Amino acid sequence: MNTSEPWWSSRCSGALLDSVSLLAEWERDLLEMSVPQTDSNSRSRALQSLSDQTKKLWNVFNTEREKLDRDYMSEESSFLAYLSAFFIPNIERSRHALSSPRAASVLENLLESETLRILDFGAGPLSCSFGFLIALGELATRKKINKIKNIHIIAAERSERAVRIGQKWLEKVLDSKFSIQIERRTSVPKDQLFDVVLAANVLNEIPDKHHFKTLQLLKSSLYAEDSGKKSILLILEPGQDVHSRKLVALRDEALSSLGETHFKIVAPCPHTLECPLSPKMNRSDWCWFRCKFMVPTFQADLDRKSQIDHRELAYSYLLISGSKREETQKPWAICVSDEMPVGDNEGQERRSVYFKSNQVGDKKISDAKIEDLARQGFKTKLCCSSGKLLGAIREKKSEQESYLRGLEVDKSNSFELFIAER
Numbered sequence: 195m196n197t198s199e200p201w202w203s204s205r206c207s208g209a210l211l212d213s214v215s216l217l218a219e220w221e222r223d224l225l226e227m228s229v230p231q232t233d234s235n236s237r238s239r240a241l242q243s244l245s246d247q248t249k250k251l252w253n254v255f256n257t258e259r260e261k262l263d264r265d266y267m268s269e270e271s272s273f274l275a276y277l278s279a280f281f282i283p284n285i286e287r288s289r290h291a292l293s294s295p296r297a298a299s300v301l302e303n304l305l306e307s308e309t310l311r312i313l314d315f316g317a318g319p320l321s322c323s324f325g326f327l328i329a330l331g332e333l334a335t336r337k338k339i340n341k342i343k344n345i346h347i348i349a350a351e352r353s354e355r356a357v358r359i360g361q362k363w364l365e366k367v368l369d370s371k372f373s374i375q376i377e378r379r380t381s382v383p384k385d386q387l388f389d390v391v392l393a394a395n396v397l398n399e400i401p402d403k404h405h406f407k408t409l410q411l412l413k414s415s416l417y418a419e420d421s422g423k424k425s426i427l428l429i430l431e432p433g434q435d436v437h438s439r440k441l442v443a444l445r446d447e448a449l450s451s452l453g454e455t456h457f458k459i460v461a462p463c464p465h466t467l468e469c470p471l472s473p474k475m476n477r478s479d480w481c482w483f484r485c486k487f488m489v490p491t492f493q494a495d496l497d498r499k500s501q502i503d504h505r506e507l508a509y510s511y512l513l514i515s516g517s518k519r520e521e522t523q524k525p526w527a528i529c530v531s532d533e534m535p536v537g538d539n540e541g542q543e544r545r546s547v548y549f550k551s552n553q554v555g556d557k558k559i560s561d562a563k564i565e566d567l568a569r570q571g572f573k574t575k576l577c578c579s580s581g582k583l584l585g586a587i588r589e590k591k592s593e594q595e596s597y598l599r600g601l602e603v604d605k606s607n608s609f610e611l612f613i614a615e616r
């Protein structure tokens with residue numbers, strides 16, 4: 195597959211599933227479920243009805259979460275709204291979180307097994323399972339390996355209806371050379387082990403006091419390393435501050451209670467010390483990532499009606515290895531902001547004083563250079579392998595690419611000044 199093409203525009207030869215057919219099935223079923231296809235206006239009436247339902251669910255998710263009915267996925271209107279506004283974007287969020295070089299280094303092992311056992315907790319219509327299978331298929335195509343023959347998914351999900359539609363689509367679009375078995379359970383089975391455990395956008399539907407217990411349960415569902423298997427757990431949450439901060443607090447709690455040998459973070463963190471963006475630090479920023487998304491045509495039609503923009507998708511996440519000995523290559527740092535000009539002309543003097551007194555590192559930089567950077571520098575925030583949060587400043591030339599949130603950074607990158615962030 196050409197890497198500049200979005201996954202949904204190609205049948206992905208050599209991969210696991212046919213994304214073009216998935217999009218077609220999703221569009222056809224959504225239109226059919228929303229209004230009977232009897233007259234020539236049915237498409238535009240369906241779009242209108244889906245967008246009305248989407249606006250309602252969007253509002254509850256974003257501003258009135260306490261009003262969210264625990265069985266919203268089984269209720270007709272919010273089920274259709276979820277499929278309209280969240281199914282495809284959440285496939286992309288999960289796919290993107292699993293496509294970083296560090297995630298790929300762990301996923302690659304999974305391509306060596308004949309049977310892949312997946313637990314999708316809070317699966318809804320299996321969005322995260324689709325995202326995982328697409329990321330794995332892309333990796334299989336790049337690496338030219340794939341020994342998988344059987345895929346077994348357990349969807350631990352309250353809503354039978356949500357799982358059934360995801361199951362119907364997956365059974366239709368999965369390449370026929372793979373055998374697939376999908377079972378729904380209402381809770382995580384305690385007597386089974388998995389290669390892959392997925393929990394996307396579900397932690398925020400569970401009371402905070404149960405987060406750590408849920409994490410332990412999911413972690414204990416992974417094959418341990420003495421089985422000879424390399425297993426992974428993905429927890430993905432929305433990108434907003436409230437959700438990211440809870441995930442970070444859970445990360446810190448797990449590291450301090452379980453210890454870093456039992457809680458091996460593959461991504462995004464380049465260290466296992468306390469998170470410098472944790473709620474304890476009382477900062478206004480938080481740890482989140484994003485991907486640019488080339489929105490498929492039917493999603494774009496739905497978005498125009500509901501006035502939702504999916505061209506950039508935010509999320510926060512943790513990818514954890516089931517193996518105590520997993521040693522993925524950690525980058526020197528990871529960007530936790532996009533690169534921005536340091537500020538306006540007026541603040542230049544104040545900034546220059548601030549840069550001089552907060553400068554870190556052993557590089558000798560002249561006062562004149564610091565003043566220059568305070569005037570026209572570009573700054574990126576970095577979460578470093580030392581556990582520190584640093585501001586990294588450079589004089590950016592017009593032809594140089596910007597540092598973007600989520601990018602892994604090598605120490606040799608061309609920053610001229612580092613300052614400690616507080």
Ligand SMILES: C[S@@+](CC[C@H](N)C(=O)[O-])C[C@H]1O[C@@H](n2cnc3c(N)ncnc32)[C@H](O)[C@@H]1O
Pocket residue numbers: 264265267280281284315316317318319320321322350351352353356380381393394395396399400
């Ligand atoms: C926001 S949806 C996420 C669906 C899918 N993972 C995604 O990312 O698109 C959350 C799902 O979790 C399910 N859920 C919430 N709490 C649950 C629990 N304790 N046990 C099983 N399912 C649960 C809900 O029914 C809902 O379908």
